[in-house]
Amino acid sequence: MTHSEAVAALEEAEQHAHLDRRDEAAADDGGRRAAELAEWQRVVQLLAASGGPYYPDADVVVQEELAEDRRREEAEQQRRQEQQRVADRAEELARLGGAGRLDRSVPSQAGDEAARDLLEEKRDYRAAKVDAWLALALADQSGHYADPAARAAAVGSLP
Structure with a gap:
């Protein structure tokens, strides 16, 4: 594009x-x-200063905007992946709890509290079994609750 x-x-x-x-x-x-x-005013000023044609691929502002768009898309993709991971884990814990197989042999993982919250939001009857299992893991300091920081965070997040 010319001036x-x-x-x-x-x-x-x-x-x-x-x-x-x-x-x-x-x-x-x-x-x-x-x-x-x-x-448009910025492009006109840019072309007046450079005297040459306008190439969006060489425009720093355009490239910064495109990079910001990519960062936003990546953050959104990560958010969706995390939501899916939590939903998958909630379904797994609910299935194990419903089958009576949610015990010490199933290690707790970081993020299980979010999976438990999702079950609670859905008013899933198996949420109580997940609560009991998380309380046991917290009391035993097993799974991800072996980490003192995870235990400290769980104290306020579990019912």
């Missing part, structure tokens, strides 16, 4: 913004129009 093309795009965006001021639905765009104008 003159960027100037034309900025003028068009300004015209749309001016026309949209009369339209209530378009006026309430959550700041999108203002952000678009600011971005």
